[in-house]
Amino acid sequence: MPVTELTLRTAVYPLIEPYRSGRLPVDEVHTLYWEECGNPKGVPVLFLHGGPGAGLSPRHRQFFDPAYYRIVLFDQRGAGKSTPLGEYRNNTTQLLIGDIERLRQMLGITQWLVFGGSWGSTLALAYGEAHPECCTGFVLRGIFLCTQPEIDWFLNGVQWFFPQEHAQFVANIPEAERGDLLQAYVKRLFSDNAEENLQAARTWSRYEGSCLHLLPHPEVADEFGSDAVALGVGRLEAHYFRHDAFLTDDQLIRNVDRIRHLPAVIIQGRYDVVCPPRSAWRLHQAWPEASFRMIEDAGHAAFEPGIASALVAATEQFKLDFRIAGKPADQR
Template sequence: MARSELYPEIQPYESGMLAVGGPHQIYWEQVGKPDGAPVLFLHGGPGAGANPTHRRFFDPAHYRAVIFDQRGSGRSRPLGETKDNTTPLLVEDIEALRRKLGIQRWIVFGGSWGSTLALAYAETHPEACTALVLRGIFLCRRSEIDWFLYGIRAVFPDQWRIFAGHIPEAERGDLLAAYHKRLMNSDPAVHMPAARIWSTYEGACSTLLPSPE
């Protein structure tokens, strides 16, 4: 969807930080109609964070949209923290946010990694879900991970060559482990190039048609 097809830019009518255990505080905001139909937006990544464009997915005359940055992401603190940052804890963060905002049930809207988290939340707390809206579904199954790391070279050979080429040939049998080792390295000279190449690869392979933007 082109940005011109989204709803107009909008500012939150409420925002804050919620302490969720350990070192983590998550940023949250609400946009749209305060007494509208509640809908929760779950961003991708993990770690991508939400951005102002995501507010524009929802008709502000109808929806009370809740948007938050998951642990370690975006405006949540501490940024990039992986300690106490697991899927079950993210699920409970969602539930803590629902209770804080006094919402009985809500629509859960997630894309990519957000679709995985939405399903995990709905399985754990079905009583809190009115409906699920899932897009760009990625469920972190082995088959999907293998396709992303290796199979996709049949469609995007040039992008894959750059992605794999950052890793020494001896480590290319497990690109996930090789990139994880570099991304978790504390030296910016190691983790920043790996992060840029990973992000560029993921972005280039996210659509079959080039984006006009």
Template sequence: MQNLYPEIKPYARHELAVEEPHVLYVDESGIPDGLPVVFIHGGPGAGCDSLSRRFFNPNQYRIVTFDQRGSGRSTPYASLENNTTWHLVEDLERIREHLGIDKWVLFGGSWGSTLALAYAQKHPERVLGLILRGIFLCRQQDFDWFYQEGASRMFPDFWQDYIAPIPQEERGNLMQAFYKRLTGSDEIAQMHAAKAWSCWEGRTATLRPNPQVVERFHERALAIARIECHYFINHAFLESDQLLRDMHKIAHLPGTIVHGRYDVICPLDNAWALHQSWPNSELQIIRDAGHAASEAGIADALVRAADDLVQRLLDLPPEEA
């Protein structure tokens, strides 16, 4: 099994002011003249970490990672102001222009796959190819499955902890009930709701229980819960089935789709539907994995996809890629 590449430190860091009040944290690693790739994190609200750089050969890629509005080291933390899908699409363009990159590879998982598709469909001329994991099409059925009823029947024990902050009379619309608390003035109720929301996601993200994954969600609870709920209650600021509808705009681009067969957060039908709408894509169904990029089979497939793409785009001999 292909291991992740070793941990590396960025060779450059940037603070990029975009629409007020937001300042984005951006860093670069690998080699400056390598194939540009941008890592688009999930959530929205999760932020990047040292793992984000480890899917790419640092001797071949110029690796760009950044924290989206309100996430990670970007400021202000957990802010919902001027924070929509289309703000993030234009943030990607600002980053690309700021770094002097003509075209780049998009690498995104979960919500990162959503944002990568939205960006590619808006700016196809700036994309060399896509590597996507844990596809999330942001259809109403996808929101309902995980946040109202569906996954609840597979994890009734975890579900009870998720709905605990919400009174019985408000459980007919859980997302609305969480949104009220996550955006309210009661800070104790806000954090209680944030932890319940984020831990539900963390506990269901892997096929086998992984306390480290749960802890990462717990540490970022406020940003993940507030920003995710803000996006999802607004249908991710997308029209119905927009991402599938507009796949013809990027049908010519090469893409690899990696998806765990037992992904409970974003069921496999998301990836299947995308693949059917994208003739130039390759779908890899990982038989022993759920949703998380850190699961061995998914990490292995992502590293291999990045290795294969750099070889194709730079036309390198296999031993040099």
């Protein structure tokens, strides 16, 4: 067994199954899949997946002590088991924030710890800044603020570290259109040709999946290239990118004062090429009270061994902090 796999298996909690799940219609287009795991009377924690559009994995349940936490997970609009897959209509950051609030109220939860990585960190910050009274704290990983330089980096700058993968990303785009790769992909992802949509989504998603780790993980690239993942990731990332995530310029940094009174942990891979460390550092500079951990031997993925260990350490520290603060286990 490789050392990295052994380290990872000892870093996270064992796989668990939900004790209940359901489907939540949120409008005439979208129905969300949600699930709860762990302790039904435990301290609530909300998991926000990445992408946009990447969806949940059973492994996402493993960052939390199931004896302590009431773990809530859901597939965001157009992602995973939510339907329709890859649907970009009625899909904005503000609507996702509304979905989170609807889910919280449906579950009878007053406050919860908010946990998100990559796009999940974007949504966690946006949600927290809109509803700070509903949050007990934040665990944030692989920070993405969805600013124009970050979007340009993903589309163009990554080639400095992953030239072969970027060459494959642009291979089917005519030379004349490569000056604006986002528009070139929007043209193909949202055309009336379903096969063209799917092919562009596969290429976009595989590109991202190929760049997530410090060391190669071809099986992850294959997973991201599958139709079940690609339609969500490819279409929704392009949709959110072309609308600047429906945020105003640097909104998440400008509004951080709304949540600075809450405890937070920021965890960042030193060699994260998808969401480079400068964004995490900018967030920490704006939020110096937050704990900041740079993982020196990691890329972007949550299951890089050092990152997974740091994420579990963060949820364990919150357990201790909540107990010291006298927070009751049953938050319902």
